[in-house]
Amino acid sequence: MQYSPILTKTLSASGAITAERFVSAAGAQIAVAGSAAVGVARNTVASGENVAVDMLGTAIIEAGGAIAKGAAVKSGADGRALTYDTGTKAGVALMASTGAGQRIEILLLPAA
Numbered sequence: 001m002q003y004s005p006i007l008t009k010t011l012s013a014s015g016a017i018t019a020e021r022f023v024s025a026a027g028a029q030i031a032v033a034g035s036a037a038v039g040v041a042r043n044t045v046a047s048g049e050n051v052a053v054d055m056l057g058t059a060i061i062e063a064g065g066a067i068a069k070g071a072a073v074k075s076g077a078d079g080r081a082l083t084y085d086t087g088t089k090a091g092v093a094l095m096a097s098t099g100a101g102q103r104i105e106i107l108l109l110p111a112a
Helices: none
Strands: 005-012 039-041 050-062 072-075 081-083 091-093 103-108
Antiparallel strands (some): 039 050
């Protein structure tokens, strides 16, 4: 699957992080649906390890449910992408997902 990150930063994980999940500015995997995310983790790490986080451009993320191509997405309580309804928009789906566990490409939206 192709993706085009423009900015990838290394953060120190403040808890376990699973690859292809949304990450907060504090270096934690998002644990509250709709929370602001700074990007998507590239690799799975334990607390205290370094994690590469794609922050601008496109990223591959695991979907938490069905998502239509072109839909705005938010972070789920497990860091996976969900169709946006409330909270902070984290990206736009560039691919559709028919259910949880599928990997899709999203265009990342900066959380400010």
